[in-house]
Amino acid sequence: MELLSEKKIKHLYTVADRIRELVIESLLHAGSGHSAGPLGMADIFSSLYFHILTHDPKKPLWDGRDHLILSNGHICPVQYVSLALAGYFPITELLTLRKIDSRLQGHPHRGSLPGVETTSGPLGSGLSQSIGLALGLSLDKKKNRIYCLMSDGEHQEGNTWEAVMFAGKKKLSNLTTIIDRNNIQIDGFTEDVMPLESLRKKYEAFGWNVIDVNGHNIEEFIYAVLEAQSVFEKPTVIIAHTIPGKGVQFMEKNYTWHGKVPNKKEAEEAIHEIRSLGNKISHE
Amino acid sequence: MINENQKLNTKLFSQAPDMAPIRDGFGDALVELGKENERVVALTADLKESTRVDEFAKQFPERFFEVGVAEQNMVTIAAGLAVSGKIPFVTSYAVFSPGRNWEQIRTTVCYNNVNVNIAGHHAGLMTGPDGATHQALEDIAMMRVLPHMTVFVPCDSIEAKKATKAMIHISGGGYIRLARDPSPLITTEETPFIPGKADVLWESKKPKVTIIACGTMVAQSLFAAEELEKEGIGSIVINMHTIKPIDSKTIISYAKKTKCVVTAEEHQIAGGLGSAVAEVLAMNYPVPQEFVGVRDSFGESGKPNELFEKYGLGIKDIKEAVKKVVTRV
Numbered sequence: 346m347e348l349l350s351e352k353k354i355k356h357l358y359t360v361a362d363r364i365r366e367l368v369i370e371s372l373l374h375a376g377s378g379h380s381a382g383p384l385g386m387a388d389i390f391s392s393l394y395f396h397i398l399t400h401d402p403k404k405p406l407w408d409g410r411d412h413l414i415l416s417n418g419h420i421c422p423v424q425y426v427s428l429a430l431a432g433y434f435p436i437t438e439l440l441t442l443r444k445i446d447s448r449l450q451g452h453p454h455r456g457s458l459p460g461v462e463t464t465s466g467p468l469g470s471g472l473s474q475s476i477g478l479a480l481g482l483s484l485d486k487k488k489n490r491i492y493c494l495m496s497d498g499e500h501q502e503g504n505t506w507e508a509v510m511f512a513g514k515k516k517l518s519n520l521t522t523i524i525d526r527n528n529i530q531i532d533g534f535t536e537d538v539m540p541l542e543s544l545r546k547k548y549e550a551f552g553w554n555v556i557d558v559n560g561h562n563i564e565e566f567i568y569a570v571l572e573a574q575s576v577f578e579k580p581t582v583i584i585a586h587t588i589p590g591k592g593v594q595f596m597e598k599n600y601t602w603h604g605k606v607p608n609k610k611e612a613e614e615a616i617h618e619i620r621s622l623g624n625k626i627s628h629e
Numbered sequence: 630m631i632n633e634n635q636k637l638n639t640k641l642f643s644q645a646p647d648m649a650p651i652r653d654g655f656g657d658a659l660v661e662l663g664k665e666n667e668r669v670v671a672l673t674a675d676l677k678e679s680t681r682v683d684e685f686a687k688q689f690p691e692r693f694f695e696v697g698v699a700e701q702n703m704v705t706i707a708a709g710l711a712v713s714g715k716i717p718f719v720t721s722y723a724v725f726s727p728g729r730n731w732e733q734i735r736t737t738v739c740y741n742n743v744n745v746n747i748a749g750h751h752a753g754l755m756t757g758p759d760g761a762t763h764q765a766l767e768d769i770a771m772m773r774v775l776p777h778m779t780v781f782v783p784c785d786s787i788e789a790k791k792a793t794k795a796m797i798h799i800s801g802g803g804y805i806r807l808a809r810d811p812s813p814l815i816t817t818e819e820t821p822f823i824p825g826k827a828d829v830l831w832e833s834k835k836p837k838v839t840i841i842a843c844g845t846m847v848a849q850s851l852f853a854a855e856e857l858e859k860e861g862i863g864s865i866v867i868n869m870h871t872i873k874p875i876d877s878k879t880i881i882s883y884a885k886k887t888k889c890v891v892t893a894e895e896h897q898i899a900g901g902l903g904s905a906v907a908e909v910l911a912m913n914y915p916v917p918q919e920f921v922g923v924r925d926s927f928g929e930s931g932k933p934n935e936l937f938e939k940y941g942l943g944i945k946d947i948k949e950a951v952k953k954v955v956t957r958v
Contacts, residue, residue, distance in 0.1 A: 455712070455741050463712050464741040470733055473702045477709020477717075480694065484670075484715070504733070507702035 346397055346574075349567055353396065357563045360430065361391035362619050365592045367426040367439055369615045372606040375422075375443040378451065381589035381602040382496065383423035385527050388561050389585055393492065394427040397570050402432035405459035411489055412462050412478055416471020417496035417525065418452040419604075425449050428460040469502030471495060472522060476512050479520040490574070493522045498530035501539045506551075512580045513552030521573040522582045525560070527589040529600035548582045560585030592619050630858075632832050636819040641848070642855060648811035651844075654789030655748055655807055656681025659718060662797060663689045669797060670710055671718045672696055674703045679809075680720035680750045700726040704747065705733045711743035716797045722756075723749030723765030723806060731771055738802040739777040746796045746803040747772075753895035754928045754936040755808045755845060761927035768806060769843075770900025773873040777801035779824070780873040782894075782902070784847035785815045788870055791822040799824065806844060808895070810933055813848045815868075827876040829883075833863025838951050839883040839890045841867045843902045846893040846921070846942065853947035862951060872902055877909045884910055889954040890918045893947055895937075898922040917957035919950035 347353075364387040372378050393413060394400075400410045415424050422442060429436045434448070441447035448458045452466030462478075465471045475493035482489050499505055512520060524544065532538050548555045554576045556569040566585060573581035589603065590596025593615040596607075607615055631637055640646050662669045663685050670692040677683045677695065686693040696703040700721050707717035719726060727734050727747060738745045749772075752765045772780045779799050783789035789807060796803040821828065830847070831840075831854045842850040847868045854864045865883050869876065884890055890910065892903035903920040910916060923940050937943050 455743075463709070464736055467732060467736050469701075470705050470737050473705030473733075474709035474712065474737055476702075477706040477711070478713045479709075480706070481710045481713025481715045484691065485713075504701040504705065507696075507699035508705070511696055511699070511702055511706070 346571065349396070349564065354564055357391045357395055358388070360395050361387040362592065363430065364391055364423060364426050365619050366616050367430070367436070368422050369607060369612050371422050371426065371439045371442045373609065373612040374440045376606065377443060378422060378606050379419045379604055380596055380606055381527065381529060381600070382417065382420035382525060384593060384596065385560070385587040385589045385591045386420060386423050386494070386525050387592065388563050389523065389566060390423050390427040392563050392566050394431045396567060398492070402460070405433060409489065412491045414462055414465065414471050414475045414478070414491065414493045415453055416465055416493055417468065417499055418466030418471070420525070421453050424453065425458070428458070433460040434458065468496065468499035469504035472505055472508035472512070475520055476508055476517060479517045480515070483519060489519070491520045493520065495522055495524050497524055497526045497528065497535050497541055497544070500541050500544065509548065509551045509553070516578055517580045518577045520580045521570065522580065524582060524584050525587055526584050527587045529589045529603050531604050533600055544584055552579060554579040554581040555584065556581065557584045557586065560587035561591060594618060630831065630833060632829050635821070635828060635830055636817055637830060638814045638817050641813060641815055641851065647814040649786035649814055650809060650811050651783060651786050651789045652681050652750055652807040652809060654783065654786035655793050655805065656684055658790040658793035659685045660688060662794060663692065666716065666797060668714060668716045669718070670694065670715045671720065672703050672707055674698055674700045674721045674726065676721055676750070680748060682720045701730040701733050704730045704745065705737050707745045708737035708741055708743055711745050712741070716744050716746070718746045718748060720748045720750065722763060723752040723768040724763055727768055727771050727804065728765060734802065735775055739775045742777045742801050744797070744800060744802070746805070748805050748807060750807045751809045752806045753808055753845060754940060754942065755810050755895065755933045757810065757933045757936065758930050760930040764928040766897045766923050766928065767900070769872055769894070769896050769902060770904070772804040773905060774900070775802070778873065779803045779871070781824070781870060782806045782843035782872055783870055784844060784868050785812060787814060787816045787818060787820070788822060792824070792870065795822070795824045808845055812845050815848055815851065822870070825871045825874050825876060827879040828868045828870070829865060830868050831864065831866035833858055833865070836863045836865045836887050837955050838862070839865040839867060839887045840893060840947065840951065841869050841880065841890060841902065841906055842893040843869045843872060845895050849942065849944055850893050850947055853944045853951070856944065857948060857951060862955070864951065869902060872905055875905045875909060877913065880906055880909045881914050884914050884916045888958045889916050891921060891947065891950045891954055892918065893921040895942055896922055898924055917954050919954040921947050921950050
């Protein structure tokens with residue numbers, strides 16, 4: 346990872362806003378999908394694909410690459426947009442999301458799209474797959490890192506905790522998990538549906554290194570990943586506190602936007618808000 | 630009459646046939662695979678000894694992973710290992726794997742299309758005294774419905790070894806169904822084994838019925854065929870060791886020859902081998918068929934032979950099915 350400059354940080358925020366715009370456009374064309382999660386994770390995806398990950402969009406299967414596994418596959422529009430912006434496939438293809446014969450499946454499918462490492466979406470299975478990859482790569486004495494992105498809601502799945510326990514036992518330090526702690530899920534707020542706190546204490550009890558960050562502070566997030574890379578005896582979980590729907594005021598913090606998409610008028614309003622930096626500037 | 634070309638165990642019809650647990654063949658194969666191929670890894674969910682993975686674990690400790698009592702995590706870790714280029718075998722009891730972790734198998738093994746091999750141990754009523762909770766009678770149905778999944782039900786320990794060794798060369802997921810107690814050795818090292826190709830083990834001169842069986846019911850069917858022969862009813866016995874992809878060609882060709890079929894399996898009638906055969910026949914060459922299997926019920930505690938008799942898997946049940954089906958032609 347190269348050193349972080351002021352200029353780079355500014356650039357990553359600009360990319361994050363571009364990701365948000367394209368997420369809105371993709372979802373509008375798709376006509377179904379999830380809005381809040383992808384918008385809330387835009388800053389983190391910008392940081393990952395445009396600063397943190399060792400990867401080569403022209404050689405998606407290069408064996409020196411880091412692996413990003415999206416356990417909460419339902420937010421895949423943010424990954425697809427990031428992959429397209431990074432150069433894995435043409436940006437115009439984003440408009441095929443969720444359509445027949447498209448490479449952009451409603452949830453990530455291995456083999457369909459360059460840059461998608463594995464199949465995910467049914468919650469609770471991404472961390473176990475990431476562990477398998479981490480074990481396989483360590484058996485081959487490879488240095489690649491595995492980043493597993495998870496939702497907070499999927500910590501209600503038993504499979505998740507089986508995996509957390511196993512990674513703690515095996516001290517998988519090539520594995521970093523990033524939790525999108527946005528406090529919402531389909532049926533409401535996580536703490537009402539099924540309380541998850543204290544996530545920190547739970548992970549610590551399972552032998553993990555835990556870092557809490559503001560998921561919209563790119564600098565803070567990148568430094569947390571750097572810290573994770575320097576911890577050799579434990580896997581690290583970064584609990585990224587995010588605002589669901591971040592960047593679009595009428596979506597922010599509103600759980601009803603978890604599993605629905607904007608109509609044309611709402612999409613125009615959302616894109617205007619993102620382009621005008623929240624109506625702070627008059628031109629777009 | 631025994632098909633000589635199959636080079637079967639000559640002691641099969643003796644007073645004391647050679648016996649071995651089907652699961653032992655799996656364990657032996659795993660050790661050989663470990664020596665032959667560095668990519669082979671194995672996982673278990675707190676059942677190292679009874680799934681016969683213990684010798685592999687001893688010889689290749691760095692390639693063996695104990696996940697604890699967590700079957701969902703086990704198979705999903707295996708999917709990740711396969712994505713990284715390894716060839717994993719996951720071992721547990723069939724009621725738990727594929728029973729408990731079916732969705733993970735569907736998504737992360739089959740839809741992901743990776744070479745993860747699942748050994749379902751203690752399948753069928755042969756699990757005996759442990760009772761119905763531990764007697765998998767649904768696993769063939771659960772596995773054969775999945776795209777990118779091959780399903781093996783070997784008839785004895787020697788065939789289990791051959792099937793296990795074949796699994797690493799077959800792309801996508803693989804399932805092998807294994808029984809616990811010793812059962813007769815039907816085949817020998819010389820018996821041919823081709824995945825996806827059924828074997829005719831018994832062929833009377835004037836066969837009136839084709840019996841298609843898998844797993845422990847192959848020996849039962851051969852014993853039934855021998856008794857039927859003495860009673861003047863000739864038959865064909867087919868060992869359908871591969872349930873998916875099923876050998877349609879062999880099924881159709883013998884249905885044409887005998888005009889009726891009996892299927893026999895240590896599994897629910899719904900969705901198992903019999904259903905797979907019926908699908909082939911209905912679409913290609915419909916003939917009367919009788920099903921020997923468990924009739925929509927759970928098992929219970931007891932000795933395997935007692936359970937086989939009580940739940941309709943005895944030699945006499947196969948003979949009755951034969952006598953019934955020939956009247957329907």
